[in-house]
Amino acid sequence: MRLLRFAAGRLAGMILVLLIVSILTYAVFYLLPADPAQLSCGKPCTPQRLADARAFMGYDAPWWRQYLDFLGGIFAGRSFGSGSAVVRCAAPCFGYSFRLDAPVSTLIASHIGVTFSLAAGAAVLWLVLGVSAGTVSAVRRGSLLDRTVMTASIAGVSAPAYLVGLLGILLFGFTLDMVPVGGYVPLAENPVQWAWHLILPWCVLAFLSAALYARLTRGQMLEILGEDYIRTARAKGLGERRVIGRHALRNVLVPVVTVFGMDLGGLLGGAVITERVFSMQGLGALLMDAVGNVDLPLLVGVTLFAAFLIVLANFAVDLLYGVLDPRISL
Amino acid sequence: MTAAASLPAGRRARWRRIAGDRWAVTGAAVVVGLLVIAAAAPLLSAVEGQDPYTYHLDALDDSGVPRGFGGGISARHWFGVEPLTGRDLFAIVVHGARTSILVGVAATALSVLLGVLVGMTAGFFGGWYDRITGRAIDVLFGFPTLILMIALGAIAPAALPKPALVVGVIGLFGWPGIARVVRGQTLALRGRTFVVASVSLGAGPLHVLVRQILPNLGATIIVYATMLIPGMIGAEAALSFLGVGVPPPTPAWGRSIGDAIAWVQTDPMFLVFPGAALFLTTLAFNLLGDGLRDALDPRTAGVAR
Numbered sequence: 001m002r003l004l005r006f007a008a009g010r011l012a013g014m015i016l017v018l019l020i021v022s023i024l025t026y027a028v029f030y031l032l033p034a035d036p037a038q039l040s041c042g043k044p045c046t047p048q049r050l051a052d053a054r055a056f057m058g059y060d061a062p063w064w065r066q067y068l069d070f071l072g073g074i075f076a077g078r079s080f081g082s083g084s085a086v087v088r089c090a091a092p093c094f095g096y097s098f099r100l101d102a103p104v105s106t107l108i109a110s111h112i113g114v115t116f117s118l119a120a121g122a123a124v125l126w127l128v129l130g131v132s133a134g135t136v137s138a139v140r141r142g143s144l145l146d147r148t149v150m151t152a153s154i155a156g157v158s159a160p161a162y163l164v165g166l167l168g169i170l171l172f173g174f175t176l177d178m179v180p181v182g183g184y185v186p187l188a189e190n191p192v193q194w195a196w197h198l199i200l201p202w203c204v205l206a207f208l209s210a211a212l213y214a215r216l217t218r219g220q221m222l223e224i225l226g227e228d229y230i231r232t233a234r235a236k237g238l239g240e241r242r243v244i245g246r247h248a249l250r251n252v253l254v255p256v257v258t259v260f261g262m263d264l265g266g267l268l269g270g271a272v273i274t275e276r277v278f279s280m281q282g283l284g285a286l287l288m289d290a291v292g293n294v295d296l297p298l299l300v301g302v303t304l305f306a307a308f309l310i311v312l313a314n315f316a317v318d319l320l321y322g323v324l325d326p327r328i329s330l
Numbered sequence: 331m332t333a334a335a336s337l338p339a340g341r342r343a344r345w346r347r348i349a350g351d352r353w354a355v356t357g358a359a360v361v362v363g364l365l366v367i368a369a370a371a372p373l374l375s376a377v378e379g380q381d382p383y384t385y386h387l388d389a390l391d392d393s394g395v396p397r398g399f400g401g402g403i404s405a406r407h408w409f410g411v412e413p414l415t416g417r418d419l420f421a422i423v424v425h426g427a428r429t430s431i432l433v434g435v436a437a438t439a440l441s442v443l444l445g446v447l448v449g450m451t452a453g454f455f456g457g458w459y460d461r462i463t464g465r466a467i468d469v470l471f472g473f474p475t476l477i478l479m480i481a482l483g484a485i486a487p488a489a490l491p492k493p494a495l496v497v498g499v500i501g502l503f504g505w506p507g508i509a510r511v512v513r514g515q516t517l518a519l520r521g522r523t524f525v526v527a528s529v530s531l532g533a534g535p536l537h538v539l540v541r542q543i544l545p546n547l548g549a550t551i552i553v554y555a556t557m558l559i560p561g562m563i564g565a566e567a568a569l570s571f572l573g574v575g576v577p578p579p580t581p582a583w584g585r586s587i588g589d590a591i592a593w594v595q596t597d598p599m600f601l602v603f604p605g606a607a608l609f610l611t612t613l614a615f616n617l618l619g620d621g622l623r624d625a626l627d628p629r630t631a632g633v634a635r
Contacts, residue, residue, distance in 0.1 A: 017469055025478075029485060154620070158613035160564055162571050162587060163605045166594055174595050262471045269476030273568060277591065287477060291484040291574060303481045306474045314472045 003322055014315045021307050023067060029300050030063045056080055057098065057297075070095065094301035099293060104301030107286060114184050114282035119271045121198055122205035123260075130210040131249075131256060134217025139244060141222065149214055156211025161270050165204040165277035172200060182279045201278050205270050209263060216259060220252045254325050261317035265310050347625040354621020360614035368427040375421035378408055382425045382581045386416035393596075401599030409603045412586070413593045419600065423607050425581040430611060433497055433576065434563035440501030441562070442508055442555050446547070449512025450539055454520055460513070467506040475503040476568065483574040492577045500565045508554045515550055519543050549626045557619035560612040567608055583608045 054060045057080060058069055069078060073093035080087040080096055089096045094104040133153075137146040173181030179200050185193040224230065225248060233243045272284030283302060290298035348354055367374065375381055389402050394414040396402030401410030401419070409419035448467075452460040479499045486495050519525055520543075528542050569575030570584030578585065583604040590601035 017465075021469070028482070154616060155613065158560065158616045159609050160567060160571075160587075160612070162568070163601075163609060166587070166591065166601050166605070170594050170598055170601070265472050265474040266476075268474040269568075272476060272480070273571065276572060276588075287480060288572060291480060294484065296485065299481050299484060303477055306477045310472055310474050311469075 006322060007319060010315060010318050014311055018308060018311055021311065022071070022304055025304055025307065026067045026070065026300065027063065029296065029303075030066065057096075094305055095297040097290075097295055097298040097301075099295045100298070104298055104305075107298065108283065108302065108305055111281060111283050111286045113186060114280050115268075115271050115275065115284065117184075117187060117194065117198060118201055118205065118274060118280065118282065119267050121195075121202045122209075122271075122274075123267060125202050126206035126210040126213060127256075127260070129206060130213025131217050131252070133210065134214040135221055135244065135249065135252070137214065137218045138221035138225065146218075150218070153211035153214045156208050157215075159208060161204055161208055162273050162277050164207060165201070165274060168200050168204050169277070184280045184282075201274050201280070204277070205267075205274050208270070209267075213256060213259070217252055217256060220255055221248060224248050224251050250324065254321070257317060257320055257324060261314050264313045264317070268306055268310065344625045348621055351621040351624065353617045354625070357614045357617030357619075357621060360610060361618055364427055364431065364611055364614065367424055368431045371421075371424040371428050374424045375418070378406075378418070378420055380407065380418035380421045382417060382421040383579055384417065386411055386418070389416045390414070395593070395596045396600075401597045403599070410599055412589075413597045413600055419603055422581040422586060423583070423603050426583040426586065426604060426607065427611070429493075429576055429580060429582045430563050430566060430608070433493060433500070433566040434559050436497045437501040437504060437562040437566070438555055438558045440497065441504030441558060442551060444501070445505035445508030445554075446512050446544075446551060448505065449509035450516050450543060450547070452509070453513040453516025454535065454539055454543065456517075463509070464513075467510055470503065470506045473503075476565070479503065479565070479569060480572060480574050483569060492575075493580070496566055496569060496575050500562055500569075504558060504562060504565075508551070508558065511550060511554055512547060515547055516543055519546055553619065553622045553626050556615065556622055560615040560619070563608070563615070564612055 051060070058066060061069070072078060073089060073091070073095070075091055077091035077093050078089055080089065087096060089103040089105075092105055094108065096103050097107060100107065133149050137149045140146050169181045172178045180197050181200065183197055185197050187194045230243060230247060233247045234240075238247075268283075271282065272287060274280075275282045275284035276288065283306070286298070287302045289295070290302060386407075389396055389398075389407065389411045390413065391397050396411045396413055396416070398404060398410075401413075402416075403410045407418050407420065409423060411417060412419055412422065448463050452463040482499050483495060525538060525542050528538055533542075566575055567582070567584030567587070570582040571588040573585070573588060575584055576582040586604040587601060587608070590597075590604070593600050
């Protein structure tokens with residue numbers, strides 16, 4: 001019951017945030033003087049054709065009206081133009097790319113698999129790597145292993161993903177010829193090839209964050225190992241494995257989850273960069289394509305979609321708190 | 331011992347702690363070296379006899395790859411030349427330091443200004459204002475800011491100078507971290523006797539914030555500004571890498587690394603030089619920032635390393 005009320009409160013907060021974020025994003029994009037009608041009007045662009053294009057795309061309405069149309073489109077779908085030239089954009093409609101002649105949601109759907117595979121695999125890898133390296137480091141404080149992990153971690157924090165990615169391609173791809181250096185195979189098509197093609201991108205994206213999480217876990221673990229209840233657990237004869245694994249780790253995970261929630265946005269940004277390095281056709285490639293061609297509806301749609309995605313993911317992380325630490329005020 | 335007398339002693343202890351931290355000192359030395367290189371970039375490339383803009387097509391073979399060892403390293407071109415154009419890579423790298431540090435420091439200054447402003451007022455006034463800014467900070471923290479930066483950079487009016495735009499966009503999203511820390515510190519300072527006394531003597535909020543609280547935030551601001559700089563440099567490099575940052579022909583490390591994707595197999599040195607410069611810079615700032623934090627915040631001392 002309490003969890004339910006907590007979830008309901010968080011849900012309301014999340015919807016409010018989504019509304020504010022979408023209004024702000026939309027207003028910014030609207031206020032800047034890029035005119036999609038002008039761009040798609042063609043040559044010669046007579047005032048009449050320009051006005052027609054504006055009316056067709058819905059850019060002749062005031063900005064709040066356009067925003068409401070956009071918002072309505074997400075839930076109910078919308079159509080552009082009228083008569084025989086009508087273009088239908090089904091719900092959830094995140095806008096329509098007139099350049100590619102396709103709804104933004106369709107374009108996102110065909111690109112999200114790559115980005116999701118990349119981000120999810122990397123996140124799993126970095127959480128497992130970071131938390132275990134940090135734990136081992138804390139338990140064997142001052143050992144050679146600890147010093148190596150900590151030195152590697154500050155280097156990892158400082159190295160940009162694309163640099164590590166390119167060096168990885170150079171070393172493991174070209175020089176050692178061990179792994180593929182680009183391309184993507186869908187999971188449904190061939191799971192083994194899917195993972196094989198993603199191994200290098202996963203490692204690249206995970207390596208940098210794993211470093212940060214190793215430092216975080218180590219610091220937290222050292223603090224918690226000094227607590228009374230750990231001494232009690234040891235005093236009543238529990239094995240070290242159980243003390244660390246059950247008693248200490250659970251409390252270490254709370255701040256790790258907090259930071260993970262904050263890093264989700266960064267993960268998506270990192271995925272955009274990693275896609276570029278490994279020439280993968282994900283959301284990042286879609287976004288850069290929109291940027292390169294000044295495809296405004298696509299740009300707004302992808303940006304808002306990414307924002308929605310992150311707010312939703314943060315909501316999930318919030319719920320995870322309640323599971324990890326029952327004391328957190330629900 | 332009075333409080334006034336113990337302060338300089340505390341400061342001296344901090345200095346000793348920083349000076350005793352080998353890594354922080356190394357970081358500081360590299361940072362100083364970088365600042366010198368950035369300031370003297372035209373001089374350095376003049377010593378070499380090159381500039382970052384002139385094409386040297388004679389240094390390339392027919393497919394655009396630099397002739398000779400290691401991407402065309404020679405007495406004339408110390409780091410070799412850029413593939414396809416033959417521009418001098420040493421000149422590009424030292425001038426790139428200028429771009430990175432100017433953009434990084436300017437964006438940091440903007441973020442620190444915003445963060446201190448929001449954090450101090452939120453911590454001092456509290457109430458609904460504090461709750462709203464707190465929520466905004468939460469949202470911004472988990473936000474895909476890079477994606478927004480890319481999109482904003484793409485649609486901004488062309489009349490706006492691009493480097494200023496990059497500084498504005500990066501700086502605009504960098505303030506939440508420092509705002510949160512400053513808010514916490516302000517909250518603690520607000521309850522201290524000297525602030526309470528000042529308020530009860532009739533001092534206005536502006537006076538208290540600027541004259542009583544701000545001076546006590548100095549150390550925190552310096553530490554967090556130092557820790558922010560590598561992130562800002564990284565963000566500029568990421569935008570330039572994606573082709574939406576500082577426009578050509580202004581040298582930028584991120585853009586060179588982005589260009590190097592196509593040449594990584596035929597001319598790896600084109601990746602190595604700008605890449606190493608970027609890595610060294612962020613590493614040095616990180617080491618210095620970590621050292622400063624450990625020295626000024628006794629709570630984390632010994633835990634981080």
